[in-house]
Amino acid sequence: xxxxxxxxxxxxxxxxxxxxxxxxxxxxxxxxxxxxxxxxxxxxxxxxxxxxxxxxxxxxxxxxxxxxxxxxxxxxxxxxxxxxxxxxxxxxxxxxxxxxxxxxxxxxxxxxxxxxxxxxxxxxxxxxxxxxxxxxxxxxxxx
Numbered sequence: 001x002x003x004x005x006x007x008x009x010x011x012x013x014x015x016x017x018x019x020x021x022x023x024x025x026x027x028x029x030x031x032x033x034x035x036x037x038x039x040x041x042x043x044x045x046x047x048x049x050x051x052x053x054x055x056x057x058x059x060x061x062x063x064x065x066x067x068x069x070x071x072x073x074x075x076x077x078x079x080x081x082x083x084x085x086x087x088x089x090x091x092x093x094x095x096x097x098x099x100x101x102x103x104x105x106x107x108x109x110x111x112x113x114x115x116x117x118x119x120x121x122x123x124x125x126x127x128x129x130x131x132x133x134x135x136x137x138x139x140x141x142x143x
Contacts, residue, residue: 027076027123030069032116036124037068040111049103057093076123090135101136105129 028036041061044050058064067084074082090096105128112124 027120028116030073030077032120033072033076034069036111036115037065037072039115040108041065041068043107043111044104047103047107049100050107053093053096053100072124075127086131087135087138090139093139096136096139098136098140101132105132 041054041064044054067082070079070081071084071086073079108128109125112121112128116124
């Protein structure tokens with residue numbers, strides 16, 4: 001699906017570019033998404049590279065985590081609950097480097113592998129790679 005440019009020239013990040021899944025094709029449950037997100041951010045907070053970034057940026061985990069449940073529910077299950085702007089959220093974080101995005105993907109991949117069955121993993125890994133590539137190329141290119 002194509003999105004029009006926003007007023008500042010940034011294109012919205014397409015979260016649901018897969019064809020609609022039938023109920024039998026659903027790759028994960030909401031409870032699996034919650035476990036995945038909680039486990040991932042537990043790892044992130046302990047990480048020497050990502051932990052300090054998240055400590056500075058996330059003031060209230062009780063607000064951030066439900067946003068991430070909604071985000072991944074929208075991406076994978078097409079629920080439409082997430083209405084945020086991922087690029088804009090990352091654009092305001094000072095000091096991000098390619099290493100941050102690479103570590104994020106590395107940790108995400110490890111946690112997805114550890115918490116989800118093999119047949120569910122591509123539904124979480126493929127969009128994560130696309131989003132990390134899209135967001136990092138735009139954030140790292142900013143003046």
